[in-house]
Amino acid sequence: MIEKINAPLFQALVNHKESNPISFHVPGHKNGNVFLNSAKTLFNDLLAIDVTELKGLDDLHDPQEVIKEAQTLLSEHYHTKKSYFLINGTTVGNIAMIYATIKPGELVLVQRNCHKSIINGLKLIGATPIFITPQIDSKTMTPTGLRHDDVITALNTYKEAKALILTNPSYYGFSQDLTAIIDSAHANQVPVLVDEAHGAHFSLNKPFPKSALQCNADIVVQSAHKTLPAMTMGSYLHINKNSNIDVDKVENYLKIFQSSSPSYPIMASLDLARLYLQSLTGSKIDSIVSSHHSFKKKLKRLDELIVIDNCEEGNYTIDPLKLVIQASNKATGVSLQKQLEGQGIYTELADTKNVLLILPLAEMKNSEEVFLRISHALKGVKAPDREVSSEENILNSNFKRISSLAISYKEMENRKVKTVSIVESKGKIAAEAIIPYPPGIPVIMPGEVITSEMLNEINNWKDSGVRIQGKSEFNNIKVFED
Numbered sequence: 371m372i373e374k375i376n377a378p379l380f381q382a383l384v385n386h387k388e389s390n391p392i393s394f395h396v397p398g399h400k401n402g403n404v405f406l407n408s409a410k411t412l413f414n415d416l417l418a419i420d421v422t423e424l425k426g427l428d429d430l431h432d433p434q435e436v437i438k439e440a441q442t443l444l445s446e447h448y449h450t451k452k453s454y455f456l457i458n459g460t461t462v463g464n465i466a467m468i469y470a471t472i473k474p475g476e477l478v479l480v481q482r483n484c485h486k487s488i489i490n491g492l493k494l495i496g497a498t499p500i501f502i503t504p505q506i507d508s509k510t511m512t513p514t515g516l517r518h519d520d521v522i523t524a525l526n527t528y529k530e531a532k533a534l535i536l537t538n539p540s541y542y543g544f545s546q547d548l549t550a551i552i553d554s555a556h557a558n559q560v561p562v563l564v565d566e567a568h569g570a571h572f573s574l575n576k577p578f579p580k581s582a583l584q585c586n587a588d589i590v591v592q593s594a595h596k597t598l599p600a601m602t603m604g605s606y607l608h609i610n611k612n613s614n615i616d617v618d619k620v621e622n623y624l625k626i627f628q629s630s631s632p633s634y635p636i637m638a639s640l641d642l643a644r645l646y647l648q649s650l651t652g653s654k655i656d657s658i659v660s661s662h663h664s665f666k667k668k669l670k671r672l673d674e675l676i677v678i679d680n681c682e683e684g685n686y687t688i689d690p691l692k693l694v695i696q697a698s699n700k701a702t703g704v705s706l707q708k709q710l711e712g713q714g715i716y717t718e719l720a721d722t723k724n725v726l727l728i729l730p731l732a733e734m735k736n737s738e739e740v741f742l743r744i745s746h747a748l749k750g751v752k753a754p755d756r757e758v759s760s761e762e763n764i765l766n767s768n769f770k771r772i773s774s775l776a777i778s779y780k781e782m783e784n785r786k787v788k789t790v791s792i793v794e795s796k797g798k799i800a801a802e803a804i805i806p807y808p809p810g811i812p813v814i815m816p817g818e819v820i821t822s823e824m825l826n827e828i829n830n831w832k833d834s835g836v837r838i839q840g841k842s843e844f845n846n847i848k849v850f851e852d
Contacts, residue, residue, distance in 0.1 A: 377645045378439040380638040382427055383419040396422050396631070421634050430455065430632040431625050440641045447644055448573055448583055448608050452617055454624060455640045456591075456605035457632045460567045463591035463607040465491035466623040467563045468535075471589070471615060472497050475780075476532045479524050482773075483513035484537045485565055486803060486810050493779045493816070500528055501773045507544060507686075509678050510694055510724050513811075514686050515546040518554070520771050525558045527772070537565045538582060541719070541809040542726055543692025545569070545579035546685055552585050561615060562586075567593040570606060570643075571691065571731055574650060577659050579687050588613035589620070597691055597731055600643035604636045650731075659690055661733040666693060668741050674698055674748040678724070693727040699753040704835040709750045713743040719808040722834040775817035777850070782817055785850040792828075795820045798849040806831050807839040820849070 374381060393400040402410065402417030423429045428437035437455070445453035456463050468491035472478055475496060480488065482501040492499050502520050504513040515538055525531065534555045539545035552562045564582035566572070570592035572581035582590045590608045594600040607624070609615055650658075670677045678694040681687065688694075697706045707720035718726045734740070776799045777785065787801040797819065804814040804824075813831070814824050832844050 375645060376443070377638070377641040378436040378443070379428070379634075379641040382436040383421070383634060383638055386421065386424065386427060387418045393421075395424065416635055419635055419638060422631065427634065430457070430628070430637065431630070437637065440637075440644075444606065444640075444644050445608075447648060448581075448606075449611065450583065450608040451611045451613060452609045452620075454607045454621075455632075455637050456607055456624075456628065457603060457636045458605075458628050459595075459603045460485075460565065460591050460593040460605040461487040461490075462624070462627045463605055464488050464565055465494065466607065466620060466627050467589040467591060468492060468497070468533075469495055469623045469627075470619040471533045471561055471563060473532070477528055477530050479521070479528065479531050479534045479560070481516055481535060481537045482769075483540065483811050484535065485567065486805055486812055488535055488537075488565060489803065489812060489815055496779050498778060499775065500524060500531070503769050503771050503773070504540075505684055507542075507681055508683060509681075510542055510696075512540065512542045512544070512721075512724070514540055514544040514681065514684060516551060517771075518550050521551050522554055524772050525554060525560065529558070531558075531560050533561050533563055535563045535565070536582070536587075537567075539566070539568050539579060539689055539692075541568065541811070542694055542724070543568070543689035544681055544686045545572075545689055546687075547580050548582050548585040548587065549580075552582075552587055556586070561588040561613070563588060564590045566590050567605075568596050568689070568692075570594045571597045571647065573647060574655055577655075577690055579689055583608060583610055586610060586612060588615050594640055594643045597728065598643040599639070599646050599731070601633075601636045601639040603633070604640045604643070606640065646731075657733055658731065661737065662690055662693075662729050665729075665734050665737045665741070668737070669693075669695065669744065672745060672748060674751060675744075691729045691731060693729055694724050695727065696724055697748075697751050699751065701751045701754055702834040705754070706747075706751050709747040710744065712750065713747040715740065715743055715747065721806070721836055722830050769823065775815070776819050777817050779817065782850065787848050788851050789846050789848050791846050792825060792844065795847045795849055796822055796825060798852075801848040801850045802840075804828055804841070804844075804847065805839040806836050810839075814847075820847070 399405050399417050402414045428435040464487040477498045480499045480501050482503045502516050502524050504516055507514050555562045564587040566582050572578050592606045594606055595602050595604045666679055676696040676698050702722055703720035703724045707717055707725050718728045800814045800816055800818050800820050803812045805812050813828055838844050
């Protein structure tokens with residue numbers, strides 16, 4: 371018997387499993403009875419709760435029982451009007467919040483370093499995006515957040531804007547207090563939608579950054595699976611208490627875009643992740659942060675390593691769960707990552723300069739072993755024959771603070787496309803997105819005029835060994851014909 375806990379959906383699944391059910395319903399593995407014998411040992415426990423909308427297990431698309439109760443507990447924890455389980459990741463939450471607030475052709479203000487799912491949502495609905503360029507951190511050369519003045523300028527210039535879409539924290543953990551930006555948007559009757567994918571744990575408050583929910587954002591989407599103990603693709607969508615967003619519209623688009631066969635293991639993990647958050651008392655949080663601080667302190671003693679754990683520019687803080695490291699001999703982040711993988715340490719991402727580690731929301735019991743493995747890995751990190759330029763970023767001073775696409779999404783559908791070499795592409799309008807993945811932030815967006823700065827940055831990523839999504843060899847690009 372599994373001890374009863376305050377996770378209603380999980381508990382209902384446990385009760386169902388312990389009733390010794392016989393399955394004549396989907397899925398086809400029949401509670402794990404029909405499965406490859408060689409894989410049963412690994413999968414069996416999970417398959418026993420991988421069920422469908424049975425009596426007592428509720429329905430994600432019409433929650434009346436345990437799923438409703440679980441989502442109510444989630445809402446109470448985050449202090450929201452309504453909160454929802456997402457089983458198709460933050461991607462589906464981002465697209466649903468766009469559809470719930472924006473109509474085809476309407477203008478929307480968008481933080482330029484947004485995830486590709488935001489761009490895809492805007493393209494699908496046929497919105498008119500106006501991009502606001504974020505600041506760049508000089509140590510990591512990665513985007514942080516928006517300048518308040520730029521947001522005010524955009525709001526005053528584009529008074530017809532129907533929404534402001536923000537990304538906070540950044541993939542690398544840089545976070546800003548969004549209160550002033552959100553207040554300015556609301557003063558102009560513009561709702562604020564926030565992709566807070568990496569901030570599901572911000573509800574714990576200090577020492578973690580401030581959540582966009584606390585800053586009065588209208589809709590906030592969080593990837594629970596990124597920093598909480600939830601399964602991959604498990605996310606949350608929150609509608610804030612004071613928001614005027616149409617709840618029925620949000621729920622309608624979630625029904626449209628989410629799978630009609632939602633994963634019960636993913637939903638149960640979201641239920642449990644909320645309970646895990648609530649179990650973290652002040653003393654437990656202090657122990658976690660102290661454990662991470664000690665680990666970072668050890669790493670700082672290594673001459674071969676640079677540890678980035680603070681931001682000296684702007685009003686930004688770095689999430690304690692994010693750790694950015696660099697090789698002091700100027701080796702690329704990709705080469706450093708490869709050496710770490712040789713020691714069995716798998717990191718979140720690497721770019722031309724940095725390696726990003728996402729630390730657990732728990733004490734690091736194995737920190738000494740990890741430290742020794744990193745120390746050993748660093749012995750194999752060789753200085754590059756030619757240093758890859760990483761001192762520039764297309765979002766730096768050469769990029770317009772506020773920009774727009776050269777042609778609309780609607781016009782893109784009617785334009786012919788051709789493939790040209792990288793050399794020939796400068797000055798032409800991109801017909802495809804160029805996305806280093808991770809982090810999944812487009813360097814070039816469809817509809818943008820391709821500049822030399824963009825091409826230089828892509829070449830830097832390529833020279834460093836970073837994977838460009840959909841481009842095994844980046845020698846050409848699709849552009850629109852003139």
